[in-house]
Amino acid sequence: xxxxxxxxxxxxxxxxxxxxxxxxxxxxxxxxxxxxxxxxxxxxxxxxxxxxxxxxxxxxxxxxxxxxxxxxxxxxxxxxxxxxxxxxxxxxxxxxxxxxxxxxxxxxxxxxxxxxxxxxxxxxxxxxxxxxxxxxxxxxxxxxxxxxxxxxxxxxxxxxxxxxxxxxxxxxxxxxxxxxxxxxxxxxxxxxxxxxxxxxxxxxxxxxxxxxxxxxxxxxxxxxxxxxxxxxxxxxxxxxxxxxxxxxxxxxxxxxxxxxxxxxxxxxxxxxxxxxxxxxxxxxxxxxxxxxxxxxxxxxxxxxxxxxxxxxxxxxxxxxxxxxxxxxxxxxxxxxxxxxxxxxxxx
Amino acid sequence: xxxxxxxxxxxxxxxxxxxxxxxxxxxxxxxxxxxxxxxxxxxxxxxxxxxxxxxxxxxxxxxxxxxxxxxxxxxxxxxxxxxxxxxxxxxxxxxxxxxxxxxxxxxxxxxxxxxxxxxxxxxxxxxxxxxxxxxxxxxxxxxxxxxxxxxxxxxxxxxxxxxxxxxxxxxxxxxxxxxxxxxxxxxxxxxxxxxxxxxxxxxxxxxxxxxxxxxxxxxxxxxxxxxxxxxxxxxxxxxxxxxxxxxxxxxxxxxxxxxxxxxxxxxxxxxxxxxxxxxxxxxxxxxxxxxxxxxxxxxxxxxxxxxxxxxxxxxxxxxxxxxxxxxxxxxxxxxxxxxxxxxxxxx
DNA sequence: GGTTACCCTTGGATCGATCCACGCCAGGAG
DNA sequence: CTCCTGGCGTGGATCGATCCAAGGGTAACC
Numbered sequence: 001x002x003x004x005x006x007x008x009x010x011x012x013x014x015x016x017x018x019x020x021x022x023x024x025x026x027x028x029x030x031x032x033x034x035x036x037x038x039x040x041x042x043x044x045x046x047x048x049x050x051x052x053x054x055x056x057x058x059x060x061x062x063x064x065x066x067x068x069x070x071x072x073x074x075x076x077x078x079x080x081x082x083x084x085x086x087x088x089x090x091x092x093x094x095x096x097x098x099x100x101x102x103x104x105x106x107x108x109x110x111x112x113x114x115x116x117x118x119x120x121x122x123x124x125x126x127x128x129x130x131x132x133x134x135x136x137x138x139x140x141x142x143x144x145x146x147x148x149x150x151x152x153x154x155x156x157x158x159x160x161x162x163x164x165x166x167x168x169x170x171x172x173x174x175x176x177x178x179x180x181x182x183x184x185x186x187x188x189x190x191x192x193x194x195x196x197x198x199x200x201x202x203x204x205x206x207x208x209x210x211x212x213x214x215x216x217x218x219x220x221x222x223x224x225x226x227x228x229x230x231x232x233x234x235x236x237x238x239x240x241x242x243x244x245x246x247x248x249x250x251x252x253x254x255x256x257x258x259x260x261x262x263x264x265x266x267x268x269x270x271x272x273x274x275x276x277x278x279x280x281x282x283x284x285x286x287x288x289x290x291x292x293x294x295x296x297x298x299x300x301x302x303x304x305x306x307x308x309x310x311x312x313x314x315x316x317x318x319x320x321x322x323x324x325x326x327x328x329x330x331x332x333x334x335x336x337x338x339x340x341x342x343x344x345x346x347x
Numbered sequence: 348x349x350x351x352x353x354x355x356x357x358x359x360x361x362x363x364x365x366x367x368x369x370x371x372x373x374x375x376x377x378x379x380x381x382x383x384x385x386x387x388x389x390x391x392x393x394x395x396x397x398x399x400x401x402x403x404x405x406x407x408x409x410x411x412x413x414x415x416x417x418x419x420x421x422x423x424x425x426x427x428x429x430x431x432x433x434x435x436x437x438x439x440x441x442x443x444x445x446x447x448x449x450x451x452x453x454x455x456x457x458x459x460x461x462x463x464x465x466x467x468x469x470x471x472x473x474x475x476x477x478x479x480x481x482x483x484x485x486x487x488x489x490x491x492x493x494x495x496x497x498x499x500x501x502x503x504x505x506x507x508x509x510x511x512x513x514x515x516x517x518x519x520x521x522x523x524x525x526x527x528x529x530x531x532x533x534x535x536x537x538x539x540x541x542x543x544x545x546x547x548x549x550x551x552x553x554x555x556x557x558x559x560x561x562x563x564x565x566x567x568x569x570x571x572x573x574x575x576x577x578x579x580x581x582x583x584x585x586x587x588x589x590x591x592x593x594x595x596x597x598x599x600x601x602x603x604x605x606x607x608x609x610x611x612x613x614x615x616x617x618x619x620x621x622x623x624x625x626x627x628x629x630x631x632x633x634x635x636x637x638x639x640x641x642x643x644x645x646x647x648x649x650x651x652x653x654x655x656x657x658x659x660x661x662x663x664x665x666x667x668x669x670x671x672x673x674x675x676x677x678x679x680x681x682x683x684x685x686x687x688x689x690x691x692x693x694x
Numbered sequence: 695g696g697t698t699a700c701c702c703t704t705g706g707a708t709c710g711a712t713c714c715a716c717g718c719c720a721g722g723a724g
Numbered sequence: 725c726t727c728c729t730g731g732c733g734t735g736g737a738t739c740g741a742t743c744c745a746a747g748g749g750t751a752a753c754c
Contacts, residue, residue: 008477010740021703026742036701053478057407058740061709066404068451073440083641086433093420093452102480103452104415105440130355131400132710133449240645265645272647275622294430295642298587298612300619357710368733373712383731405710408739479740 009052018046029054060132068104069096069321070134072124074141075107083293084308085140088162091314092138099322104134122151129157136321138162149173160320162313164334166209174320174330176313176337180210180290183306183339184217187260187288190304190341192225196258196286201233202246202270203262214262214290232256243269244276251277257285258347264289264296267303271346286347301345308339356399365393376401407479415451416443416668417481419471421488430640431655432487435509438661439485446669451481469498476504483668485509496520507667509660511681513556521667521677523660523684527557527637530653530686531564534607534635537651537688539572543605543633548580549593549617550609561609561637579603590616598624604632605694611636611643614650618693633694648692655686 015022020043027034028043035043046052060066071092093103108124125148128134136158139149149161153173165171191199201218204211215233222229231254234246243266250256251273261267267289271281281287281301289296289305296303316335323330362369367390374381375390382390393399407413418439440450455471472495475481483505486496496508500520512518538546548565551558562580569576578601581593590613597603598620608614614636618628628634628648636643636652643650663682670677 008479011742012740022741023704023743024702027702030742034701039701051473051477053474055408055740056478056480057404057413058709059742060404061402061408061711061740062742064709073437075437075441083430083433086430089436089452090420090454093454097454105436105450105452107437107440107444126398127400130398131403132355133403240647244647268645294640295645298615298642300587300591358712359710369711370713370734371732374732377712381731386732402710405739406712408710408741409712411739 008055009050010055014043014046014050014052017050018043064132065325066133066135067101068134069101070104070106070125070128070137072137072139073105073107084291084310088140088310088314091311092317095314095318096321099318101135101318101321104128122148125152125157135325136160138317138321149175158321158324160317160324162317164209164336172333174324174332175334176316176320177334178308178310178313179336179338180214180306181217181220182336183290183308183341184214184260185221186339186341187304187306188218188221188225190343191258191260191286191288191347192227194258194283194286194347197227198232198254198256199227199258199260200250200254200256201229201260201262202243202250202266203233203235204238205235211262218260238263238265240265240269240272243267244273246270247273248276259287261287261289264291264293264303264305267305267346268295268299271299271303281346283347288347292342296342296344304344304347305342306339307342309337312337355402356397357402361390361393361397361399364397365390411479412672413480413482414448415481416448417451417453417472417475417484419484419486420452420454431638431657435487435657435661438658439664442661442665443668446665448482448665448668451475469495472499472504482672483507485664485668496522505668505671507664507671509664511556511683519680521671521679522681523663523667524681525655525657525660526683526685527561527653528564528567529683530637530655530688531561531607532568533686533688534651534653535565535568535572537690538605538607538633538635538694539574541605541630541633541694544574545579545601545603546574546605546607547597547601547603548576548607548609549590549597549613550580550582551585552582558609565607585610585612587612587616587619590614591620593617594620595623606634608634608636611638611640611650611652614652614693615642615646618646618650628693630694635694639689643689643691651691651694652689653686654689656684659684 011022011025015025018025020039024035024039025043028040028047032040056067096103106124106128125137137152138160139152140162141148149159150165150168150171150173152159153171159173161173161175162177164175164177165173188199199222201215203215206212219229232250234250236242236246243261246266247259247270259267259270261270267287270287274281274285279285287303289303292305292307296305316337320330358369358372362372365372367386371382371386372390375387375394379387403414443450453471453475472484484499485507486499487509488495496506497512497515497518497520499506500518506520508520508522509524511522511524512520535546546565546569548562550562553559566576579597581597583589583593590608593613594606594617606614606617608617614634617634621628621632626632634650636650639652639654643652663684667677
């Protein structure tokens with residue numbers, strides 16, 4: 001019975017030092033209400049003195065719970081979506097930490113086809129789950145159809161998605177998403193309040209669920225204000241250059257006084273176009289972006305932009321996760337959160 | 348002996364199905380060379396059929412190795428440093444994955460004082476280590492003095508740092524860093540090649556190790572080309588506005604034809620100043636940044652910038668980690684990697 | 695005095711992989 | 725014919741925490 005021989009202390013070590021039994025120490029940690037207050041305190045003191053903390057491997061083995069949440073990181077694309085991921089990741093780690101979970105990152109090397117998810121792509125998930133390395137997953141493919149979540153859910157893999165199952169509204173896995181439509185509605189309201197009437201939309205091509213969702217915020221809210229949308233909409237790729245060209249085209253014929261954009265990237269393009277016609281972004285000629293990226297915050301004047309409530313998303317996801325892991329019925333299967341508007345110099 | 352009752356298969360399950368003993372299956376996984384090829388193949392087939400993978404908790408408990416690497420995420424600061432972290436994180440996860448490790452994220456809630464690292468701040472690390480949750484740590488406080496690495500190392504915590512121990516060159520923990528000085532030397536060479544002679548420096552205040560390191564690349568290489576540096580240097584906070592003011596001040600009196608900046612943020616400020624004097628960034632009046640941030644890539648014309656080789660940093664760190672964990676003497680205690688130059692429209 | 699409740703002890707089993715020490719068998723060498 | 729070695733089987737112990745069941749004290753109560 002090596003007491004203070006080598007390595008970190010164990011339950012037995014602590015028990016011996018505190019003059020109680022293993023069981024009592026275990027109870028002190030897991031069911032403190034079973035102990036008499038004075039005993040509890042004594043045990044806790046010894047735990048603190050010895051710097052004991054329970055071996056996670058042993059605990060996991062016995063309880064069949066690793067208290068780890070798996071998150072797959074996609075190969076780095078240096079775009080604004082990634083900057084979002086970073087903010088999200090921070091919040092997520094914090095939220096999970098508060099309820100005693102940690103985040104385990106992994107990466108799937110297998111490339112995926114577009115629609116059909118081959119078994120290979122799920123291999124990473126499957127392996128981690130079979131080896132009991134993680135208790136659940138969070139999937140974050142917000143920017144595509146995100147078929148993985150439903151796929152995993154069908155196989156009884158505990159999973160919560162950041163992003164709606166756009167392509168299958170009947171999917172029954174829990175998800176949390178940001179209400180892009182509501183975000184753009186905020187933008188329109190804000191611009192109308194500033195006196196704008198001819199508000200143009202610069203967005204993505206048809207076919208992007210997220211793009212259409214954001215755009216619907218523009219059309220709906222414009223109509224709600226009895227404002228015209230006809231010929232005021234441009235669609236194209238998500239690039240600075242398209243934003244610039246779209247702004248020129250709209251200014252040539254339609255005389256808009258404000259631009260609501262589907263992304264900061266497009267908004268940066270619109271901004272770029274204005275000086276080329278001797279105008280400047282500001283109250284009179286407004287530009288609003290989406291995502292509140294670093295670029296939006298750094299440029300002068302700052303770009304007004306829709307900010308996703310990623311911190312709240314993380315909190316919601318963790319709540320779902322807790323329900324899921326406790327085998328409680330998850331309160332809400334899907335939930336959308338409203339973004340906010342960061343108002344800066346361009347509006 | 349529940350064969351295919353519930354839960355994932357275990358060693359015993361596989362052994363029974365393959366008609367061999369537990370030990371043989373274990374050997375098939377950990378010391379395949381001990382098995383006759385035909386036996387090995389048979390066992391592997393059964394493993395594949397049953398979809399077996401060893402329980403990580405059990406393995407960790409027995410071998411005292413979790414195959415997890417701890418990485419602490421600092422509270423989100425939305426600056427360019429964070430964008431770097433993201434790129435680094437991706438590479439790191441990939442590199443660690445290739446050698447059978449995963450990355451575990453955690454966060455320390457305790458605030459830190461400036462110099463003295465209180466025991467509290469290390470609590471997060473310590474707890475994870477005592478509970479045998481991780482085998483080692485990576486610390487990434489590149490942008491400060493980074494006292495934690497040395498501190499942890501002294502306590503025999505396996506740790507590799509991304510970032511030099513600036514304040515204590517004799518620290519003996521392994522580290523990998525990017526050679527900022529060499530990066531700026533690249534910039535100077537590039538600008539000289541483009542015909543520039545009066546190259547200004549826009550950097551940070553004294554006292555920042557990293558700032559001084561980068562600046563030394565400018566002074567050294569300017570002198571190597573027999574070019575003047577006198578009165579061509581501006582120092583201030585890392586903000587767009589300071590960059591702008593510095594550019595104006597330098598243009599007022601010194602007539603520089605190129606600006607080398609300590610960060611993309613400063614460079615964006617310099618860029619901003621040029622149109623205000625009827626000039627435009629480009630070959631004739633060059634601006635170069637540092638970090639190759641998204642903003643540098645997205646703006647028009649694109650900002651030439653120094654790109655940190657984060658992918659290589661990750662690979663090097665993982666190599667150190669392997670040595671460390673194998674109790675091999677770490678090949679190089681510290682190592683710096685040269686950055687590259689992403690040349691774009693502003694130079 | 696007996697009952698009840700409360701607090702704690704005791705000793706064991708269990709999770710699943712690995713480590714260890716044998717033991718067994720076949721084939722080739724001596 | 726024996727010895728030896730490579731390939732594999734067998735049974736048990738081990739890692740450390742938790743689960744389980746039974747039991748021994750003490751104090752308060754009727």
